[in-house]
Amino acid sequence: MLSLNELWFILVAILFIGFFFLEGFDFGVGMSTRFLAKNDMERRVLINSIGPFWDANEVWLLTAGGAMFAAFPNWYATMFSGYYTPLVVLLLALIGRGVAFEFRGKVENTRWKSTWDLAIFLGSLLPPFLLGVVFSGMLKGLPIDGDMEMKAGLFDMVNLYTLVGGITVVVLCLVHGLLFTSLRTTGSLRDRARKLAHKLLIPLAALFVVFGVMTFFQTDAFEVRALPLTLIAVVGLGAFLLAGWFIVKQRDGWAFGMTGTLIALSIASVFISLFPRVMVSSISEAYSLTIHNAASGPYSLKIMTIAALTLLPFVLGYQIWSYFVFHKRINEKEHLEY
Amino acid sequence: MDPVMLARIQFAATTIFHFFFVPLSIGLVLLIAIMETMYVRKGKEIYKRMAKFWGKLFLINFAVGVVTGILQEFQFGMNWSDYSRFVGDVFGAPLAVEALFAFFMESTFIGLWIFGWDRLSKRVHLLSIWLVSIGTIASAFWILAANSFMQRPVGFEINNGRAEMNDFFALISNGQLWVEFPHTVLGAFATGAFMITGISAYKLMKRQDVDFFKKSFTIAIVVGLVASLGTALYGHQQAQYLVETQPMKMAAAEGLWGKSGDPAPWTVYAHIDPKTGENSFEIKIPYLLSFLSYSEFSGEVKGMNELQAEYEQTYGPGDYIPPVRTTFWSFRIMVAAGSLMIVLGMYGAYLAWRKKLERPNKWYYRMMMWAISLPFIANTAGWIMTEIGRQPWTVFGYMRTEDSISPSVTAGQILFSLIAFTAIYAVLAAVMVYLFVKVIKKGPYAENTSDDEQSADPYGKEGYHAIS
Numbered sequence: 177m178l179s180l181n182e183l184w185f186i187l188v189a190i191l192f193i194g195f196f197f198l199e200g201f202d203f204g205v206g207m208s209t210r211f212l213a214k215n216d217m218e219r220r221v222l223i224n225s226i227g228p229f230w231d232a233n234e235v236w237l238l239t240a241g242g243a244m245f246a247a248f249p250n251w252y253a254t255m256f257s258g259y260y261t262p263l264v265v266l267l268l269a270l271i272g273r274g275v276a277f278e279f280r281g282k283v284e285n286t287r288w289k290s291t292w293d294l295a296i297f298l299g300s301l302l303p304p305f306l307l308g309v310v311f312s313g314m315l316k317g318l319p320i321d322g323d324m325e326m327k328a329g330l331f332d333m334v335n336l337y338t339l340v341g342g343i344t345v346v347v348l349c350l351v352h353g354l355l356f357t358s359l360r361t362t363g364s365l366r367d368r369a370r371k372l373a374h375k376l377l378i379p380l381a382a383l384f385v386v387f388g389v390m391t392f393f394q395t396d397a398f399e400v401r402a403l404p405l406t407l408i409a410v411v412g413l414g415a416f417l418l419a420g421w422f423i424v425k426q427r428d429g430w431a432f433g434m435t436g437t438l439i440a441l442s443i444a445s446v447f448i449s450l451f452p453r454v455m456v457s458s459i460s461e462a463y464s465l466t467i468h469n470a471a472s473g474p475y476s477l478k479i480m481t482i483a484a485l486t487l488l489p490f491v492l493g494y495q496i497w498s499y500f501v502f503h504k505r506i507n508e509k510e511h512l513e514y
Numbered sequence: 515m516d517p518v519m520l521a522r523i524q525f526a527a528t529t530i531f532h533f534f535f536v537p538l539s540i541g542l543v544l545l546i547a548i549m550e551t552m553y554v555r556k557g558k559e560i561y562k563r564m565a566k567f568w569g570k571l572f573l574i575n576f577a578v579g580v581v582t583g584i585l586q587e588f589q590f591g592m593n594w595s596d597y598s599r600f601v602g603d604v605f606g607a608p609l610a611v612e613a614l615f616a617f618f619m620e621s622t623f624i625g626l627w628i629f630g631w632d633r634l635s636k637r638v639h640l641l642s643i644w645l646v647s648i649g650t651i652a653s654a655f656w657i658l659a660a661n662s663f664m665q666r667p668v669g670f671e672i673n674n675g676r677a678e679m680n681d682f683f684a685l686i687s688n689g690q691l692w693v694e695f696p697h698t699v700l701g702a703f704a705t706g707a708f709m710i711t712g713i714s715a716y717k718l719m720k721r722q723d724v725d726f727f728k729k730s731f732t733i734a735i736v737v738g739l740v741a742s743l744g745t746a747l748y749g750h751q752q753a754q755y756l757v758e759t760q761p762m763k764m765a766a767a768e769g770l771w772g773k774s775g776d777p778a779p780w781t782v783y784a785h786i787d788p789k790t791g792e793n794s795f796e797i798k799i800p801y802l803l804s805f806l807s808y809s810e811f812s813g814e815v816k817g818m819n820e821l822q823a824e825y826e827q828t829y830g831p832g833d834y835i836p837p838v839r840t841t842f843w844s845f846r847i848m849v850a851a852g853s854l855m856i857v858l859g860m861y862g863a864y865l866a867w868r869k870k871l872e873r874p875n876k877w878y879y880r881m882m883m884w885a886i887s888l889p890f891i892a893n894t895a896g897w898i899m900t901e902i903g904r905q906p907w908t909v910f911g912y913m914r915t916e917d918s919i920s921p922s923v924t925a926g927q928i929l930f931s932l933i934a935f936t937a938i939y940a941v942l943a944a945v946m947v948y949l950f951v952k953v954i955k956k957g958p959y960a961e962n963t964s965d966d967e968q969s970a971d972p973y974g975k976e977g978y979h980a981i982s
Contacts, residue, residue, distance in 0.1 A: 249602020
C-alpha cells in the first residue's frame with residue numbers, strides 16, 4: 177500500500193510535471209516573441225495564443241509550492257530559504273511577465289510596447305532556467321546541515337552541472353512552445369515555428385546527452401535508480417525520434433504531445449532519482465531531507481488527501497474545457513486582446 | 515541591520531502593497547458580475563458596456579494582485595523558514611486548498627471571461643464572471659483561515675516542537691475567522707464600490723456619458739453603503755471577540771495602561787508615551803468602550819500593565835506589549851475612514867433614490883472622488899492594527915516573531931530583495947495609476963473602435979495601423 181507520505185511526494189511531482197508541461201509551452205511562446213515574430217502583429221498573435229491559459233498554468237507552480245508547504249513543511253522551508261537569491265530573481269521575472277501581458281496593449285507607443293515585450297521575454301526565459309538550476313542542484317546535493325538549514329554558496333547553486341540543467345529546461349520549453357505555436361497559428365508564422373522547432377531538436381538532444389552523462393558521474397541517481405532511469409531514457413529516446421518524425425510529417429498536435437512527454441519524463445526522472453529523499457545533503461547522507469523527516473503529520477496529510485482528491489477532478493475538468501473552448505487557431509483577423 | 519527587522523519591513527511592505535489590489539479586485543468583480551447579470555436579464559447593451567468598461571480596470575488591477583500574490587506564498591519559506599517549519603502542518607493546508615480551490619478557478623475563468631465574449635453563450639459567459647467572483651471570495655476565506663490561526667491558534671497539538679493539526683474543522687470554524695472573514699470581504703466589496711462611485715462622480719461632474727455613469731453610480735453606491743455598514747457591524751463583533759481572545763491587542767488599541775474602570779470610557783485622542791507606560795493627555799467618551807467591548811454600557815476592560823503581568827506568568831519573562839501608538843492610531847484611522855464611508859454612502863444612496871444625480875452636486879462629487887482613498891486607508895490601517903497588535907507573537911501564545919525567521923538567510927540578502935521588490939512595486943503602482951487614468955479618460959464608449967478593428971484587413975495599410 178502507498179503511504180500518505182509517498183502519495184504526497186507523487187502529488188508534488190505531478191504538480192511540477194503539470195506546471196512544466198503547461199507553463200512550459202507558454203514560457204516557450206514568451207521566449208519566441210523575441211525572434212520568431214517579425215512584427216508587432218505576429219507578436220500579438222503569439223501572446224494571444226497563450227492569453228487565456230498562462231495564468232492558470234502558473235497556478236500549477238503556486239499549487240506545487242502550497243502542497244510542499246502543507247505536506248512537507250521542512251522541504252519547503254529548507255528549499256525556499258536556501259535558494260533565496262535565485263527565488264528573488266524568479267519572482268521578479270514572474271511579476272514583470274505577468275503584468276506585461278496585461279499592460280503592453282494598453283498604450284499605443286512603440287517604446288512602451290518594447291519595454292513590456294522585453295519583460296515578457298526575460299520573464300519567460302529566466303524562470304525555466306532558474307528552476308532548471310534549482311532542480312538539478314537538488315539532484316546533485318546541497319550543503320544541508322543537521323538542522324535542515326541549507327547554507328549554499330554561489331558555486332553550490334551555480335556550477336557546470338546545474339547550468340547545463342538550466343539550459344536544457346530552457347531549450348526544452350522553447351521547443352515545446354514553438355510546437356504549441358505551430359498548433360495554434362496559421363500561415364508563415366506556423367511554418368517558421370515548426371522549422372525552428374525542428375532545428376532545435378539536435379541541440380536539445382545534445383543537451384540531454386550531456387546532462388545525462390553528467391548526472392551519471394556527478395549524482396548518485398544511477399546508483400539508486402538504474403533500472404527506472406534507463407527505461408525512461410529509452411522511452412525518452414523514442415519520444416524524441418517521434419517528435420522529429422511528427423514535425424516533418426506536420427502532425428503538430430502529435431509533435432507537441434511528444435515534447436510534452438519529454439518534459440514529463442525529465443521532471444519525473446528528477447523525482448524518481450530523489451525518492452525517498454526530497455533534498456540531498458552533500459554534507460552527510462544522514463542530513464538529507466526525506467518524505468518522512470520533512471513531512472507533516474498523518475492527520476494533516478489525510479485531510480489534504482481528501483481535499484486534493486475531491487478538488488482535482490473539477491480543476492482538471494474545467495481546465496480541459498477551457499482549452500476546448502479556445503481550440504481554434506489564432507490569426508490576424510481575430511480580436512486580439514493584448 | 516537586524517534581519518528580523520528587515521524581514522518584518524519586507525513582509526509589511528509587500529503585504530500592504532498586495533492588499534491594495536486584492537480587495538479592489540474582490541469588490542470590482544462582484545460589481546461587474548452584478549452588471550453582467552443585469553445585461554443578461556434585461557438585455558440592454560448599456561449593462562454589457564458597463565461590465566466591459568469596469569472590467570478593463572478590474573483586469574489591470576487583477577494582474578497586479580496576482581503577481582504580487584506569488585511573492586506572498588514564497589515569502590513564508592524564504593524569510594520565515596522557522597515559522598514555516600513550526601506551523602506548516604497546520605498553516606500550509608489552507609494555503610494549499612486556497613490554490614486548489616480558488617486560484618485555479620479564478621485564473622481559468624478569468625481567461626474564459628476575457629477571451630470568451632464571442633465564443634461562449636451569454637449565460638456561460640455570465641457564469642464565468644460569477645465563478646471568478648466566488649474564486650476571489652474563497653481565496654480570501656482560505657488565507658484568512660490561515661491568518662486566523664495566527665491570531666487564535668486552534669485545532670492542533672504541539673508534537674516534537676512543532677504544531678500538528680488534529681482538527682481541521684476547528685481551523686475553519688475558528689471564531690476569529692468568522693468575524694475576520696466577513697469584516698474583510700465586506701470591506702473589499704466597499705473598496706470596489708467606492709472606486710466605481712468615485713470615478714462615476716468625476717464623470718458626472720464633467721457631464722460625460724451621464725446615463726452610463728448614473729447607472730454605474732447607483733448600483734455601486736447601494737453595494738458600497740450596504741458593505742460599509744456590514745463592515746462596521748462585523749468590526750464591532752471582531753472588537754468584542756478581541757477582548758476575549760487577544761485582550762492585549764485591544765488594550766493597546768485603546769492606549770489603556772491601567773484598568774479602565776466600570777463603565778469604561780472610549781479614548782478618542784491620547785498622547786501615548788510607551789517609555790513611561792502612561793498617557794499624558796486624553797479625550798474620552800464615557801461608556802463607549804464598555805459598549806464596544808460587551809454591547810452593554812457597563813463592564814471593565816483590562817489594561818496593558820495588568821495583562822503584561824498575566825502574560826509573564828503564563829509565557830515567562832519578556833515584553834508582551836505591542837507597539838502601542840501604531841496599534842492605537844491605526845485603529846482610529848480605520849474607524850474614522852469607515853464612518854466617513856457610511857455617511858457618504860448614505861447621502862449618495864439618497865441622491866440616487868431621489869433621482870438627483872444629474873443635478874450639479876459639485877462638492878459631493880468632489881468628495882466622492884477623494885473618498886476612493888478611504889477604503890484603501892481603512893484596509894491598510896485595519897491590517898496594521900491586526901498584525902502589529904499581535905506582536906511580539908507570530909502565532910499568538912506559541913511562537914514569537916524573532917524566532918520565526920530563516921536562520922540561513924543573511925540581512926544582506928533580505929535587504930537586496932527588499933530593495934528589488936520595493937523598486938518593482940513602485941513601478942507597478944505608477945504604471946497602474948497611469949493606466950487607470952488613461953482608461954477612465956477614454957471613457958466607456960471609446961473602445962467601440964476595437965470592435966471595428968476586427969473587420970479591418972490587417973494587411974491593408976489602414977487595418978494594420980488600426981490594430982498595431
